[in-house]
Amino acid sequence: MIQSVCILGRQPVLGLAELESLYGPLVQATAHGVAGIGLPADAIDFARLGGSTKLATILATVTSSNQKQIEKALLGIVRSPAFLLPKSGKFHLGLSSIGVDMSPAKLNALGLTLKKVIRTRHDGSVRTVPNTTPELSTAQVFHSHLANENGAELLLINTGQQTIIARTVAVQDIDSYTLRDRARPKRDARVGMLPPKLAQTIINLAVGSNPGQTPLTILDPFCGTGVVLQEALLMGYNVYGTDLEPRMIAYSQANLEWLSAQNLKLEHETWKIEVGDATTHRWEPRPTFIAGETYLGRPFTEVPDRATLEQTVSDVNAILTKFLRNIRPQLTPGTRLCLAMPAWQTRPNTFRRLPLLDSLEKIGYNRVEFERVSSDRLLYYREDQIVARELLVLTVK
Incomplete structure (x- = not known):
């Protein structure tokens, strides 16, 4: 059972081979440009990977790509105490869709809905990173601090059988x-x-x-x-x-x-x-x-x-x-x-x-x-x- 996902780089075949080389049968091709790994994210030495742009922890799976079901699952995630937030200060939220049929406009609207819920749990300000494309770039995630305790990028990944919802925990240090x-x-x-x-x-x-x-x-x-x-x-x-x-x-x-x-x-x-x-x-x-x-x-x-x-x-x-x-x-x-x-x-x-x-x-x-x-x-x-x-x-x- 996969616990983490890596978003692969410009030539995903190389990134997938690299992960298989290091982690063997624990690695699988989860979706186009995405590798699943049967290890927790903290057991993966992300800094040494040249062929992966992001590392994320799987939070939930939805048994379809239905937008309403995905939104319901996301609301449950951000309401949960398990979705960690900083004690104070600014919090940045971003959404990325990989293979899920959501336009940038839909993702931006969904981000605002999630923002309202997060504000009920967080004393500081909450800001969303706007989508101009379905997936936020490595630079956006890195410079908006979405992979540390002051932010979150939530990935929506369509595997063909289900939708994985994952939180980015590391991004390439460009x-x-x-x-x-x-x-x-x-x-x-x-x-x-x-x-x-x-x-x-x-x-x-x-x-x-x-x-x-x-x-x-x-x-x-x-x-x-x-x-x-x-x-x-x-x-x-x-x-x-x-x-x-x-x-x-x-x-x-x-x-x-x-x-x-x-x-x-x-x-x-x-x-x-x-x-x-x-x-x-x-x-x-x-x-x-x-x-x-x-x-x-x-x-x-x-x-x-x-x-x-x-x-x-x-x-x-x-x-x-x-x-x-x-x-x-x-x-x-x-x-x-x-x-x-x-x-x-x-x-x-x-x-x-x-x-x-x-x-x-x-x-x-x-x-x-x-x-x-x-x-x-x-x-x-x-x-x-x-x-x-x-x-x-x-x-x-």
Whole structure:
């Protein structure tokens, strides 16, 4: 029985795979863009999730999508002492509909009805956050403080069989993500700009539900400016990064020193960064997990001609195959990896993938299969983006 729900991000398949990786069979696809979890919200480490925008506790279920029944259930919820309110001060209320047939105007009217009931229980003022769309954005929830004791976002989620009513208890800290992405002292658009949220997802897919023995070390063999290393440090792991280019090592070092100055809690985590060609390097000590964005090849702003594309695919495939062969004997059987590799979008939602994906077992790896999503759908891209990132989750044979 699910106790909590996560609202998934722009590419919900990645968020669902991330949750399944961490919480296994307790996770289910509840509605489009929504995952249900058989755990209380306080047992879910929301801050580490890159693919979920909100976390909510289930308050009630209604056995239909009938608006009158939903309104009756909502009135019962806000009247109950179990619906916690602050002792004084301003209280903000918001409503979001996911799959429930309620217009923004209807949600706004319903919000005013609930506001009147809440005012009978609360000494301070009560304000509603107006809907211009059925679902409030992450920014609205974050900046209106709807996920803490001074506010509430009530989610109405149509699962097809019933309507879930849930209260948001956590929302992505968009200010923190912006700081970790744009305020770092060293950035380089030429080597790609890995978003911190995607780095989190890559790490979570690498770690899985069995974190292994302490101390835990995550290796990024293509560390670039250190985004994966940064996010792994924030999760409490020791990190080890290598890169072919000395300039990238200097950038990673500067960025991690900056991060350490921002976060006192990093005192007990350690990092090691060194120049290394991933196709020949020997990593010592042996890492616990491998997570990173590999070499993506040439950047393209438009679909290249066939010959150029095939040459690029061949070059990248050779480098990454050599890397996988090099690192394989340095890892213990069962070691888990998540590597972002390139896939080229030749037509809308049609991709040219690396040939090495068909020979993973021959070079000593098994591809991790998921129950809730297909492993070949773990693609991160924008509609107009030629070079997508395919997240490859592997274990060493």
